[in-house]
Each structure stands twice: as C-alpha cells, then as structure tokens.
Amino acid sequence: MNDSQADRTATEVLTTDQLPSALTPFGRASRDFLYGQVWSRPGLSRRDRRWVTLTCVAAADSPDPIEEHVHAALAGGDIDLAEMLEFVLHFAVYCGWPKASHLEGAVGRQWDRIHRERGEETPPWPVLDNGTLGPGDMEKRLERGVEEFIDVNLTPAPPANSPYRHAGILGFVFGHVWQRPGLTRRERRIITVASVAIDDSPLPLRTHVGAALHSGDLTKEEMDEIVLQFAAYYGFAKGDALADAVEAAWAAKPA
Amino acid sequence: MNDSQADRTATEVLTTDQLPSALTPFGRASRDFLYGQVWSRPGLSRRDRRWVTLTCVAAADSPDPIEEHVHAALAGGDIDLAEMLEFVLHFAVYCGWPKASHLEGAVGRQWDRIHRERGEETPPWPVLDNGTLGPGDMEKRLERGVEEFIDVNLTPAPPANSPYRHAGILGFVFGHVWQRPGLTRRERRIITVASVAIDDSPLPLRTHVGAALHSGDLTKEEMDEIVLQFAAYYGFAKGDALADAVEAAWAAKPA
Amino acid sequence: MNDSQADRTATEVLTTDQLPSALTPFGRASRDFLYGQVWSRPGLSRRDRRWVTLTCVAAADSPDPIEEHVHAALAGGDIDLAEMLEFVLHFAVYCGWPKASHLEGAVGRQWDRIHRERGEETPPWPVLDNGTLGPGDMEKRLERGVEEFIDVNLTPAPPANSPYRHAGILGFVFGHVWQRPGLTRRERRIITVASVAIDDSPLPLRTHVGAALHSGDLTKEEMDEIVLQFAAYYGFAKGDALADAVEAAWAAKPA
Numbered sequence: 026m027n028d029s030q031a032d033r034t035a036t037e038v039l040t041t042d043q044l045p046s047a048l049t050p051f052g053r054a055s056r057d058f059l060y061g062q063v064w065s066r067p068g069l070s071r072r073d074r075r076w077v078t079l080t081c082v083a084a085a086d087s088p089d090p091i092e093e094h095v096h097a098a099l100a101g102g103d104i105d106l107a108e109m110l111e112f113v114l115h116f117a118v119y120c121g122w123p124k125a126s127h128l129e130g131a132v133g134r135q136w137d138r139i140h141r142e143r144g145e146e147t148p149p150w151p152v153l154d155n156g157t158l159g160p161g162d163m164e165k166r167l168e169r170g171v172e173e174f175i176d177v178n179l180t181p182a183p184p185a186n187s188p189y190r191h192a193g194i195l196g197f198v199f200g201h202v203w204q205r206p207g208l209t210r211r212e213r214r215i216i217t218v219a220s221v222a223i224d225d226s227p228l229p230l231r232t233h234v235g236a237a238l239h240s241g242d243l244t245k246e247e248m249d250e251i252v253l254q255f256a257a258y259y260g261f262a263k264g265d266a267l268a269d270a271v272e273a274a275w276a277a278k279p280a
Numbered sequence: 281m282n283d284s285q286a287d288r289t290a291t292e293v294l295t296t297d298q299l300p301s302a303l304t305p306f307g308r309a310s311r312d313f314l315y316g317q318v319w320s321r322p323g324l325s326r327r328d329r330r331w332v333t334l335t336c337v338a339a340a341d342s343p344d345p346i347e348e349h350v351h352a353a354l355a356g357g358d359i360d361l362a363e364m365l366e367f368v369l370h371f372a373v374y375c376g377w378p379k380a381s382h383l384e385g386a387v388g389r390q391w392d393r394i395h396r397e398r399g400e401e402t403p404p405w406p407v408l409d410n411g412t413l414g415p416g417d418m419e420k421r422l423e424r425g426v427e428e429f430i431d432v433n434l435t436p437a438p439p440a441n442s443p444y445r446h447a448g449i450l451g452f453v454f455g456h457v458w459q460r461p462g463l464t465r466r467e468r469r470i471i472t473v474a475s476v477a478i479d480d481s482p483l484p485l486r487t488h489v490g491a492a493l494h495s496g497d498l499t500k501e502e503m504d505e506i507v508l509q510f511a512a513y514y515g516f517a518k519g520d521a522l523a524d525a526v527e528a529a530w531a532a533k534p535a
Numbered sequence: 536m537n538d539s540q541a542d543r544t545a546t547e548v549l550t551t552d553q554l555p556s557a558l559t560p561f562g563r564a565s566r567d568f569l570y571g572q573v574w575s576r577p578g579l580s581r582r583d584r585r586w587v588t589l590t591c592v593a594a595a596d597s598p599d600p601i602e603e604h605v606h607a608a609l610a611g612g613d614i615d616l617a618e619m620l621e622f623v624l625h626f627a628v629y630c631g632w633p634k635a636s637h638l639e640g641a642v643g644r645q646w647d648r649i650h651r652e653r654g655e656e657t658p659p660w661p662v663l664d665n666g667t668l669g670p671g672d673m674e675k676r677l678e679r680g681v682e683e684f685i686d687v688n689l690t691p692a693p694p695a696n697s698p699y700r701h702a703g704i705l706g707f708v709f710g711h712v713w714q715r716p717g718l719t720r721r722e723r724r725i726i727t728v729a730s731v732a733i734d735d736s737p738l739p740l741r742t743h744v745g746a747a748l749h750s751g752d753l754t755k756e757e758m759d760e761i762v763l764q765f766a767a768y769y770g771f772a773k774g775d776a777l778a779d780a781v782e783a784a785w786a787a788k789p790a
Contacts, residue, residue, distance in 0.1 A: 089637060
C-alpha cells in the first residue's frame with residue numbers, strides 16, 4: 026500500500042485529515058503499518074475493529090488516544106451514542122470501574138465536541154428505562170444468570186458459593202450485563218476477548234476465546250483479524266498470548 | 281534493621297521459613313527493602329498492608345506472588361476465608377472480572393493447600409445468604425445507591441443517564457457492593473485506593489484518595505504508609521502518581 | 536550509602552536539584568532505596584537503567600514520571616533525540632500504540648522545554664530517511680523477517696499462517712523494527728525484556744529473557760541488575776515473575 030492509500034485509511038479511521046506527523050519512526054510506522062497494513066485489511070468490519078481498538082485505548086488509559094478514538098467512532102457514525110455508552114458498561118465489567126469512569130468522561134466530552142464543531146446544540150443523552158435493569162426478584166435473576174452463563178461460556182455455571190460468583194458473576198455479569206440490549210452478543214464477545222487478552226489471566230482468556238469460536242459467533246478468520254488489530258494496539262507481547270490462546274482453542278474445537 | 285530481623289519479618293509475612301533466595305540484587309532488595317524497610321514499619325497493621333499487597337499482586341497477575349500472598353494471608357490468620365472472598369468481589373469491581381476470576385481460583389487452591397498441609401479435610405466454603413443481595417426492587421436499589429455514593433465519595437451522585445452509571449455505578453457498585461457486610465468501609469477504601477492507583481485514571485484517583493482522607497476513615501499517616509506499601513508492590517512510577525494525589529487531596533482538605 | 540550520596544545520585548538521575556520531598560515514608564524510600572540503593576549500583580550503565588525506567592514509566596503511564604524521566608534522559612545527554620524517538624517505536628510494538636502515542640507527545644514537550652530553558656530555539660526533529668523502511672517488496676521483507684526472528688529469538692520462526700504472524704510478527708516486528716538502526720540489538724533486548732515483564736505473558740517472557748541471556752548480549756549479572764531496576768519501577772509483584780523467568784532461563788542455558 027502506498028503512502029496516499031495509507032493516509033486515506035488513516036483519514037477514514039480518525040475522521041480527520043489532520044493526520045499525526047510521520048516525521049518520527051513511530052509516526053512513520055503508524056502510517057505504514059497501523060493504517061497501511063492493519064486498518065485497511067478486509068476480514069473484519071471497521072466497526073468491529075473499533076471495538077477492539079476502543080477496548081485497547083481505554084485499557085491503556087493514555088489520555089489523547091482515548092479522546093481521539095471515541096471522537097472518531099462517534100463522528101464517523103460507526104457507533105452511536107447509546108451503543109458507546111453500552112460499551113462503557115461492558116468494558117467496566119472486564120477492565121474495572123476506574124478506567125470505565127474515565128472513558129465515560131471522554132464520551133461526554135467528545136459528544137459535546139462533535140456538536141460544537143457542527144454548530145449544533147448537544148442533544149441530551151438517551152433516557153434510560155429502569156426496565157432494562159431486569160427482574161427485581163433475586164432468585165429469578167440468579168436463575169437467568171446461570172442460563173446466560175451456560176449460553177455464553179458453553180460450560181456449566183460455577184456454584185454461587187462466593188460473593189464474587191453469587192452477587193457478581195451470576196447476579197450481575199451474566200444475570201444482567203450480558204443480557205442487556207444495545208450490543209449484540211457477538212459484539213460483547215469481541216470486546217470481552219480484547220479485555221481478557223489485556224488481562225491475560227489464563228483461564229478467562231481460554232474460556233472466552235474458546236466460546237467465541239465454538240459458538241460460531243466469530244469465525245477463525247475474524248478472530249485472526251482481531252488478534253492482529255489487538256497486537257497493534259496493545260503490543261505484540263500480549264498479542265502473542267492471545268494468538269496462542271486462539272490456536273489452542275481452535276485446535277480443541279469439537280468436530 | 282539487620283538481616284535476621286528482615287528475615288523474621290519475611291517469615292511472618294510469608295508464613296514460611298523457606299525464604300526467597302537473597303543471592304541476586306533483586307533477592308537482596310526484597311529482603312532489605314521490602315521486608316526490612318516496608319513490611320516491618322509501624323503505622324499500618326499487617327492486615328491493612330495485606331489488602332494493599334493482595335490488590336497489587338492480583339492486579340499484576342503474576343502467578344506465583346498471587347498464590348503466595350493469598351496463602352500467607354489465610355494461613356497466618358490475618359484474613360479469614362469469608363473476608364478473602366468478599367475482597368475478591370470488591371477487587372473485581374475495581375480491577376475487572378478476569379483478574380478476579382483468577383484470584384478466586386487462587387483462594388480455592390490455597391484454602392485446600394492449607395488444610396492438606398495440616399492433614400485436615402478442607403471445610404466447605406461459607407454458605408451465602410441471598411438476603412445479602414439487597415432489595416429486589418430496582419427503584420429502591422438505585423435510591424440506596426445514590427445515598428451510598430454520596431456517603432462514600434462525599435460528592436453528589438452522578439445522574440443515572442448511562443448504562444455504566446445506571447445499572448453499574450448506582451445499581452451495582454454503590455447500590456450493592458459497598459453496602460455488603462464482611463469488610464468495613466475503611467477496608468474497602470484501602471482496597472479501592474490501591475486499585476485506582478493501579479489504574480491511575482486521574483479523576484477516580486483524586487476522588488477516592490480525597491474521600492478516604494476527608495471522611496476521616498484513614499489518617500494522613502496511614503495513607504502515607506499505604507503509598508509506600510503500594511509503591512513497593514506496584515512500582516515507584518505509579519507510586520509517584522499516588523503520592524501526588526495524596527498530597528493534593530491533603531492540601532485541599534476542608535478545615 | 537548516606538543521605539547526601541543518595542541525593543547526589545537523585546540529582547544526577549533527575550538532572551535537577553529540586554528533589555522530591557523526603558518527608559513521607561514514600562519520599563524517604565524513594566531517596567534511600569530508589570536512588571541510594573538502586574540507581575547508584577554498578578553493573579549496569581545509567582543509559583541502560585534509563586531504558587528499563589523509561590519503559591516502566593511509559594507503560595505505567597503516570598503523567599508526571601513520564602515527563603520527568605524523558606526530560607532527564609534528554610537533558611542529561613544519556614540519550615539523544617533520535618535514539619529516544621527510535622525507542623518510542625520499539626516501545627509501541629511491545630506495549631501498544633496508545634501508550635507510545637502519549638510517550639511521543641512527552642518527548643516533544645520535553646525537547647521544547649529543554650531548549651526553552653536554555654534560551655535556545657528548538658531545533659527541528661531529525662529528518663528520516665525512507666531508506667530505513669527497508670525493502671518495499673513484501674516477499675523479501677518476510678524473508679528477512681524470518682531470518683531476523685531466528686536471529687533474535689534463537690528459535691525457529693512461526694509459520695506465517697495468520698494476519699498476526701504474517702503482517703505483524705514477520706512482516707513488521709522482525710521484518711522491520713528489530714532491523715532498524717539507531718538502537719543496538721542489546722538495547723532492544725533490554726527494552727523488550729522490561730516490556731514483556733510488564734505484560735508477563737509467560738511465553739514471550741521466557742523467550743525474550745532466554746534469548747537475551749543465551750545470545751550473550753546480556754550477562755547474567757547485567758540481567759540481575761535489570762530485574763532490580765525493573766522491580767523498583769514496576770513493583771515487586773511483576774519483579775518476582777521476571778526474577779523467576781531469569782533463573783529458569785539461566786538454569787536452561789545450553790553449556
């Protein structure tokens with residue numbers, strides 16, 4: 026890919042023609058490798074590449090890239106505000122509340138900026154319905170949590186024998202978050218795979234990568250693209266661990 | 281402090297007299313600095329130093345140190361199983377689910393190991409009461425979440441205008457987790473301060489450090505000890521940022 | 536080492552005599568341990584200690600320490616601008632683009648500051664030679680990538696059977712970055728060892744530590760110093776994992 030094609034991809038991804046300087050080794054490689062050889066690939070939609078990228082920049086919590094990528098995703102129309110806010114909650118679960126809190130601040134700032142730049146009033150955020158919080162009855166919620174856990178992970182649910190599993194995993198993560206509308210399960214899988222690759226705790230990595238592939242929600246080819254996109258944004262060290270987990274899960278795929 | 285005193289502290293902290301080798305610069309510094317000059321200090325109880333340490337080793341997710349410190353905390357009796365499991369949930373909220381999942385696995389393994397080493401049957405985990413999940417009614421839960429948010433953070437609660445704030449922060453984190461029995465609020469603050477220092481997102485860092493000091497739950501002297509314990513386990517780079525946040529919060533303390 | 540010697544080391548490392556306060560436990564330990572007992576050690580040059588430190592502060596992405604250490608490395612003359620910019624690219628590969636992007640911003644700010652403080656015009660950044668991008672022909676680049684992979688890792692190259700390995704590892708990381716001039720391979724090893732220790736994915740950690748030792752590019756004594764420098768800046772939890780990887784790799788060294 027030549028420079029002008031790489032620049033065109035960068036312009037589309039960043040939704041600005043004020044591209045970062047290519048005067049340094051890093052700047053040059055951003056153009057040639059990141060835009061010229063990663064973002065421009067077929068095999069994964071730009072929206073899906075954004076989920077991987079947003080997870081990585083939010084987890085890395087480097088101030089400017091977070092603002093840039095949130096802005097680009099919203100301004101370019103690949104992701105709308107309600108979806109972005111839904112992403113923040115899913116991200117909070119997998120990468121922790123503090124980073125999510127910072128991320129949600131960035132969403133607010135960029136939403137304002139987009140409308141300011143267009144000379145428009147910023148519209149109010151979407152109104153939430155308490156109904157989306159799911160059943161109040163805790164027994165019911167735990168029951169649904171067990172079902173959702175099995176459905177997402179393709180493994181039996183753990184016993185609800187610790188606060189983490191009881192109030193946390195079954196009551197909240199699977200009893201509520203994964204069941205919310207606004208993002209498809211496939212998209213939640215992409216975000217989760219990137220998140221557990223960042224953490225690289227061995228068991229969650231294996232489980233989520235395996236379930237994403239074995240459920241058929243993501244093909245091997247799509248997962249391979251996710252690995253490359255992830256390695257570019259979170260580094261080849263963690264990328265390596267994710268690549269290995271993908272190969273291992275794929276080899277273990279039931280016929 | 282001389283070598284044998286440092287070794288005695290190491291023995292108490294690690295609950296083993298098979299101490300790590302002090303034959304390398306790193307091993308020597310572990311003995312001299314970590315045990316000789318940090319763990320042995322007055323001003324913060326060993327139990328409180330364990331909360332900081334457990335948060336750091338679990339966040340760093342280095343396999344061996346997690347097992348060692350979970351083992352030591354349980355075997356030495358500073359923390360009991362129910363408290364450790366409660367810690368796992370609080371940690372999950374602030375450092376993300378995947379690391380917490382790995383951590384809870386370590387708790388199970390070490391709980392078994394302790395009883396195996398004593399030639400005892402491992403007793404079953406504590407039975408959880410669904411009552412601890414709090415009110416089923418979602419309106420009520422959000423109301424309590426708002427109150428708890430104000431009480432913990434000493435600031436007004438944010439509007440519940442995104443999934444992250446609505447289902448997440450108000451419905452779950454403050455509407456449930458911070459209100460659970462099993463750990464004191466002061467202990468939850470210590471764990472939270474260590475967690476947000478790891479993430480070092482500026483706003484959560486400032487808020488939680490400030491609230492811990494301004495609430496009177498932690499004295500300036502205790503917080504200073506937390507900073508040192510944290511820097512030893514998570515590095516002086518992040519330690520520096522925490523130290524600055526503490527000084528800034530302290531300077532801003534209302535008279 | 537007494538206080539004034541520790542202060543002298545701190546002054547040299549930070550290139551300022553406005554030292555951080557030593558009035559808190561953390562401040563005292565920074566002086567006594569970090570400067571008095573780590574930076575002042577023989578066995579590793581100050582330039583090499585800077586590579587470890589810069590990697591840690593950039594990965595931790597705590598705002599102030601990044602600016603401080605970039606400033607000190609450039610102002611003290613241990614590292615020149617072109618080398619620092621080369622470091623940013625290598626760091627991007629191992630710790631991800633977002634943190635590198637923030638780091639490169641810091642390099643620009645501190646380069647300006649240094650010249651402003653000297654009352655000089657900031658000179659333009661070095662002009663890059665497109666020749667350093669290597670062969671345009673992708674087949675050739677992949678071939679060279681395979682050779683460089685083997686040469687650096689002392690293991691066979693993986694098959695180019697996924698985007699991550701094809702466009703990423705062989706086409707870019709080893710097909711280009713490791714072959715660039717500006718940093719020696721030994722320096723790239725130091726930066727890589729610190730990076731993979733931060734990520735602590737077991738396989739990359741083992742591979743890079745082993746190759747650094749077995750290639751003879753780093754002696755065991757130098758590697759031991761790297762472990763200590765790393766543990767001080769990234770914490771004893773991750774330091775422990777690196778120390779173990781070093782011992783294991785050393786024990787496995789072919790006679």
